[in-house]
Amino acid sequence: MNLPDFDYYIPASLQDACALLAEKGPGAKVLAGGTDLLNKMKHELMAPEVLISLKKLDQLTSIDYVSGKGVVIGSMATHNAISNSSLLQEKYLSVCEAAQHMANNQVRNVGTIGGNIVNAVPSADLPPIFIALGALLTLVSTNGERVMPLEEFFTGPGKTHLAPDELLTGIVIPDNSFTGSTYIKFGLRRSGALAVVGVAVAVEMDRNICKDARIALGAVAPVPMRAKKAEAMMIGNAITDELLEQVGVCASTECNPISDIRGSEEYRRDMVRVFTKRALRKAINNGHV
Amino acid sequence: MQVVVDNNGIKRYLVTLNINGDSYTRVIKANTLLVKFLREEIDLTGTKKGCELGDCGSCTVLMDGKPVNSCIVLAVEADGHEITTIEGVAQNNKLDRIQESFIENAAIQCGYCTPGMVLSAKALLTQNPHPTEQEVRTAIAGNLCRCTGYVNIVKAVLVAADEQ
CATH class of the missing domain: 3.30.390.50 (CO dehydrogenase flavoprotein, C-terminal domain)
Incomplete structure (x- = not known):
């Protein structure tokens, strides 16, 4: 099964990625892991003219504790990176377990949490646990950054509040008193x-x-x-x-x-x-x- | 990434992939899937196409040591990465112990899933030399076999681990 033609960009910075997304308009799609997007393109459910790869944005793969903020997970962290993160295993094993039971090992090595959220599939495995933990999304565009509770992000199957020129850069689990x-x-x-x-x-x-x-x-x-x-x-x-x-x-x-x-x-x-x-x-x- | 535009305005991208230790540079279109790159550009046809949707695992290769489905990875995204295909598992004309174990334990019937199975097992044993049966089953859960019922495949991986 072949993919249709598209233009491909691999920006080296978040600024460049946002600028490209704004410039190329709604015909452009962000490529994270591609495990969902490329399948949709093969089935002609989606035909983006431009793919903007986030692969070079290494800062989006980190999983860190930020004092006063909480656990910050970059949107390009793969399911297996989440599942194997010692920080998450220590603080929220529930999140690791949710990531571990998604799809299969090959897909977990490539598919990202950002993709899992932005695709807005009603049966996606990661959103429920993050909503339960009160997670917040960081959305970035050329106009700046905004924060939105994950719970409010989805508007329907495959639909979200993400603006066409916006990128999901991270998910924060704020400090909380859940036992x-x-x-x-x-x-x-x-x-x-x-x-x-x-x-x-x-x-x-x-x-x-x-x-x-x-x-x-x-x-x-x-x-x-x-x-x-x-x-x-x-x-x-x-x-x-x-x-x-x-x-x-x-x-x-x-x-x-x-x-x-x-x-x-x-x-x-x-x-x-x-x-x-x-x-x-x-x-x-x-x-x- | 260097971009080459031909007379018809079609863009191609200069990529270099390290495959089984050898470096390959090619100029390809962005829509070239890694499985197609391996099979048609490099003639490494051990990597099989099955469902082509990332469900069956026939096209499994290791990317920087981790199993991925090469049917849903763009070759341009593999630029600069190390890829191991089934052709890279045997060393110096000697089969890997996992391959030997698959033969000895009759873990192969039609053989179509075998390259992917061996690579998933290889990645597992590299990371976890002495897995439990459950860990073996989890590691190959993304590799569908329609012949064997998995029993001998799981056994072969466990035997290969024991021999280490």
């Missing part, structure tokens, strides 16, 4: 499968009392979504099996899944109930896993 977090992906195979349901949670526990909780669901709505009513049921309350069941039921009514080849709406809703409960129990008992 645990996790992402459970439910797919039909252990590898190379899209999520039928993905549930990410982050909790702050004070002994058995839940002080804060965030539940982010993937693959069950046009965009990754928070189950805010379910979250509210937990905050300030002692955790019991009954409460977790009620929270799961609530999340299953809040989501808005479709029926497709991987599962029916009804099935997805029930799996949201089951996996919300399991994810909460895991994060409450085991920390960031």
Whole structure:
């Protein structure tokens, strides 16, 4: 399968990349790992005239702790770089685990977190855990930089608030007081499968009392979504099996899944109930896993 | 990256890839996929085309030691990188122990997935000389085999690891 012709640029600086993106207009696409974009081009779902590669922007591959800010992950960090990052393994193993269960090893070596987010696939594995942890995106254009909560970034399947001349440069997990977090992906195979349901949670526990909780669901709505009513049921309350069941039921009514080849709406809703409960129990008992 | 524009205004890019230790410089269009570059420019046809969408792993090569699907990597993006194909696994006319182990353990049937399997296994054992069975299965999860059922492939990799 061949690719159509396109013009290719490989800018050496972020400034050059932004300037190119502004100059070339909506016919230009940013090339990160390409694991999604090149497939779409092969299928003629997308025919960009220009690809702007971010490969030379080494500063976008770093994963660092920045004091007073949080964990900053460059948009060009690959899934395996995230999964193998000692910093993330120590602070948010849940993020490493989510990256580790995406696609397969070959794709994880190339596919980037920036691409995973910007493509806005409803079943993407990384957005839910980052939304649960309150992550912020750094978006850069020739007009400067803006910061947007990941939760507000998506507008529909394949659609986001990213302006045509903007680049996603990084994802920040701000310092927080969550005591645990996790992402459970439910797919039909252990590898190379899209999520039928993905549930990410982050909790702050004070002994058995839940002080804060965030539940982010993937693959069950046009965009990754928070189950805010379910979250509210937990905050300030002692955790019991009954409460977790009620929270799961609530999340299953809040989501808005479709029926497709991987599962029916009804099935997805029930799996949201089951996996919300399991994810909460895991994060409450085991920390960031 | 040096750009060459021909009389028809078509742009080509000067790239140099290190493949199995040898340096190859070519002038190519940006839409040349790495798998096509290897098979058609360099005549290294051990790298197989399967799904051509990054799902099956037949086209697996190592890029700087890491397995990647060469059907969804642009050759221009591999400029300056070290590529290992299946042709680069045997050294001095001697098969790698992973290749020997695949033969001894009957881990090959039609053979189409084998180059990719061997390279995924090679990358795994370089990084993790004594993997568990689960780690082997995870490492080759992106390499689909439609013949063997994987049992002998996993066994071959584990035996090769034991022999180290």
